[in-house]
Amino acid sequence: MRIQCPCCGERSLDEFTYYGDASVTRPNAFAPTAMSDYHAYVYQRDNRDGDHRELWYHAAGCHACLVVTRNVRSHIISDVRIAREVARERDAAALPGSTS
Amino acid sequence: MATTKYSIFSVMREALRGHTGWRPAWRNPEPKKAYDIIIVGGGGHGLATAYYLAKEFNQSRIAVIEKGWIGGGNVGRNTTIVRSNYLLPGNIPFYELSMKLWEGLEQDINYNAMVSQRGVLNLYHSDGQRDAFARRGNAMRLHGVDAELLDKAAVKSLVPFLDFDNARFPIHGGLLQRRGGTVRHDAVAWGYARAADLRGVDIIQNCEVTDISREGGKIIGVETSRGFIGAQKVGVAVAGNSSRVMAMAGLRLPIESHVLQAFVSESIKPFVDGVVTFGAGHFYISQSDKGGLVFGGDLDGYNSYAQRGNLPVVEDVCEGGMALMPRIGRVRLLRQWGGIMDMSMDGSPIIDRTPIDGLFFNGGWCYGGFKATPASGFCFAHLIAKNTVHPAASAYRLDRFATGHTIDEKGMGPHPNLH
Numbered sequence: 001m002r003i004q005c006p007c008c009g010e011r012s013l014d015e016f017t018y019y020g021d022a023s024v025t026r027p028n029a030f031a032p033t034a035m036s037d038y039h040a041y042v043y044q045r046d047n048r049d050g051d052h053r054e055l056w057y058h059a060a061g062c063h064a065c066l067v068v069t070r071n072v073r074s075h076i077i078s079d080v081r082i083a084r085e086v087a088r089e090r091d092a093a094a095l096p097g098s099t100s
Numbered sequence: 101m102a103t104t105k106y107s108i109f110s111v112m113r114e115a116l117r118g119h120t121g122w123r124p125a126w127r128n129p130e131p132k133k134a135y136d137i138i139i140v141g142g143g144g145h146g147l148a149t150a151y152y153l154a155k156e157f158n159q160s161r162i163a164v165i166e167k168g169w170i171g172g173g174n175v176g177r178n179t180t181i182v183r184s185n186y187l188l189p190g191n192i193p194f195y196e197l198s199m200k201l202w203e204g205l206e207q208d209i210n211y212n213a214m215v216s217q218r219g220v221l222n223l224y225h226s227d228g229q230r231d232a233f234a235r236r237g238n239a240m241r242l243h244g245v246d247a248e249l250l251d252k253a254a255v256k257s258l259v260p261f262l263d264f265d266n267a268r269f270p271i272h273g274g275l276l277q278r279r280g281g282t283v284r285h286d287a288v289a290w291g292y293a294r295a296a297d298l299r300g301v302d303i304i305q306n307c308e309v310t311d312i313s314r315e316g317g318k319i320i321g322v323e324t325s326r327g328f329i330g331a332q333k334v335g336v337a338v339a340g341n342s343s344r345v346m347a348m349a350g351l352r353l354p355i356e357s358h359v360l361q362a363f364v365s366e367s368i369k370p371f372v373d374g375v376v377t378f379g380a381g382h383f384y385i386s387q388s389d390k391g392g393l394v395f396g397g398d399l400d401g402y403n404s405y406a407q408r409g410n411l412p413v414v415e416d417v418c419e420g421g422m423a424l425m426p427r428i429g430r431v432r433l434l435r436q437w438g439g440i441m442d443m444s445m446d447g448s449p450i451i452d453r454t455p456i457d458g459l460f461f462n463g464g465w466c467y468g469g470f471k472a473t474p475a476s477g478f479c480f481a482h483l484i485a486k487n488t489v490h491p492a493a494s495a496y497r498l499d500r501f502a503t504g505h506t507i508d509e510k511g512m513g514p515h516p517n518l519h
Contacts (some may be wrong), residue, residue, distance in 0.1 A: 014412035047343035
């Protein structure tokens, strides 16, 4: 398995550190449902077969955190993006009018 | 079907008549329309559950449903080690129950599972690690489990060929559990299957569960690739695929699936007597009765449903092996394979009811599932039959993550790839 880093090009797996499921996002700590939201965020996972969005940190390279879309059965990687950009787009979509 | 009781006499009788009298060890029945209890998953845990349900809890009309063939999953893919050298109160009584069941297993199921209490030795390489092992050994002894803290000289007399004066990780001693050892893994699946079948359990192979059928919040059966099968109670024991199967009932679990690799070398003469684990990296080794060195190490570390691993971990495991016992450097690797683990969020298993009436769950075994097989089956059968939790498995609740009662043996936090 090799990952195509947007900054460094295709690199071996052992340059990266795995940070887990990228589909969960930190919930609002002040919501009335914060207790169960955080339980789901910290502990519960869909863990589906097929495409999985996950975080990889390029520790022995550019130090970018990446959102990688990988099929967990075939290990075929269909998409690699810089995590910061993914987060900014997500936040912009969640808060209309916001730019950051 | 009359099945022969296995004994020295049956072996001699068959030897005299050219082994023409052996019969299949279990039937291959067609699924009935309905059962009282269905166990999903014909691995070690599922078969053990069915056996103890029939034997200890006097249940009948039981079926085990397996998508492939029995014993073709993780029970045939592990490194066969059994031990009960745990630290936390939620774990020790459970794994010790398992150890005791292993000790009586072969007589109980009339099957040679090659239970071999050859000892499990965990090495320590620093003063701090020695203290941690002394604490673990004390915790074990307080629970009535055998543990011996060995110094360097004592380890040297047991396994003189280790690299004791390794410049980076010198060996200072080890924690030994003499009652630990290895068990022939396939024989565990076959032995439980035969014993369960003899008590009337239907083992249905090549039958994949495709849906868990409910009506008004209660279980009514399972849809399978061979049609609907009714049931009052369904127990799911499919570690590796727990999230996929339980998603059929709309449940989301505190589990990720990860791949763990294992290795076996060519056969060599007797070399490693017991089980030895490296304390400075993750490497464990034993020698099978056939002569192959069986060893393994860490998870690959990323979510996977592929039963194969990647090369960086192969390299890491072999480096651990070379640091521990440089002698194995010239032994050739024969086979290497991967199995899919249910990695739970605290590294400990789950045996519990679910919010759905009649649906029971057994999973999250991480990579400690094999040694737990008898106790897992026993406690799961207790839960299904009596609808109450067995005392030895009372900590393995599904809701422990919400209530803050996690059992984090390794102290890693909610990171399944690090347990």
